[in-house]
Amino acid sequence: xxxxxxxxxxxxxxxxxxxxxxxxxxxxxxxxxxxxxxxxxxxxxxxxxxxxxxxxxxxxxxxxxxxxxxxxxxxxxxxxxxxxxxxxxxxxxxxxxxxxxxxxxxxxxxx
Amino acid sequence: xxxxxxxxxxxxxxxxxxxxxxxxxxxxxxxxxxxxxxxxxxxxxxxxxxxxxxxxxxxxxxxxxxxxxxxxxxxxxxxxxxxxxxxxxxxxxxxxxxxxxxxxxxxxxxxxxx
Numbered sequence: 001x002x003x004x005x006x007x008x009x010x011x012x013x014x015x016x017x018x019x020x021x022x023x024x025x026x027x028x029x030x031x032x033x034x035x036x037x038x039x040x041x042x043x044x045x046x047x048x049x050x051x052x053x054x055x056x057x058x059x060x061x062x063x064x065x066x067x068x069x070x071x072x073x074x075x076x077x078x079x080x081x082x083x084x085x086x087x088x089x090x091x092x093x094x095x096x097x098x099x100x101x102x103x104x105x106x107x108x109x110x111x
Numbered sequence: 112x113x114x115x116x117x118x119x120x121x122x123x124x125x126x127x128x129x130x131x132x133x134x135x136x137x138x139x140x141x142x143x144x145x146x147x148x149x150x151x152x153x154x155x156x157x158x159x160x161x162x163x164x165x166x167x168x169x170x171x172x173x174x175x176x177x178x179x180x181x182x183x184x185x186x187x188x189x190x191x192x193x194x195x196x197x198x199x200x201x202x203x204x205x206x207x208x209x210x211x212x213x214x215x216x217x218x219x220x221x222x223x224x225x
Contacts, residue, residue, distance in 0.1 A: 032210070032211050032212060036216075041218075042218050042219070043115075043202050043216035043217050043218045043219045044154060044202070044216045045216070046214065046215075049212070089153070089154060093211040094156070095167065096211055097142075097159055097166060097167055097211065098144060098156045098159050098167060098211075099154075099156065099211065099214060101153050101154040101155070102153065103152070103153045104152075104153055104154075
């Protein structure tokens with residue numbers, strides 16, 4: 001089955017710096033890779049996703065890159081702001097049905 | 112924007128009691144899910160539900176758990192006899208089609224077993 005590993009578990013950056021979070025997955029058949037942001041007391045919110053037919057996708061300050069050969073994908077946040085502080089989860093599909101999540105990265109953006 | 116609604120937001124129950132967590136998925140969605148998140152840990156898959164039956168369940172989803180779609184709108188998770196280790200956030204999710212795109216999560220129910 002799908003196994004998703006996420007690093008780092010915590011990340012602290014200064015406001016304005018970039019943050020990068022990395023995930024690896026095990027199932028080479030996986031073809032969809034979402035990233036979720038979870039703020040305190042809330043459910044995971046989809047912030048960006050990528051399908052396996054592209055290598056990079058960008059949405060304003062957020063980008064995701066995918067390397068299918070190496071089976072890893074990364075979240076890039078540029079010009080970080082304090083409101084970016086949250087826990088970020090990567091995920092990959094299992095059996096084209098449910099999602100398997102990484103362990104999460106707690107991002108802290110210091111003003 | 113359509114939302115997945117979960118009630119209650121927080122439930123406290125005594126060990127051994129039954130609890131029912133409720134979810135109203137997005138109206139045109141066909142696939143429904145429950146996930147669990149123990150404090151500070153990753154989000155874990157519990158069960159998926161499609162066409163009025165369980166399509167997949169994890170090893171966490173043992174005989175103490177059951178799901179039901181009693182009417183056209185609600186999707187419930189029942190824990191028959193709660194244990195202390197059932198304390199967690201429980202998230203409902205739904206999606207519309209056969210692919211995994213477009214998952215939407217509810218805001219969760221915090222279950223505290225005392």
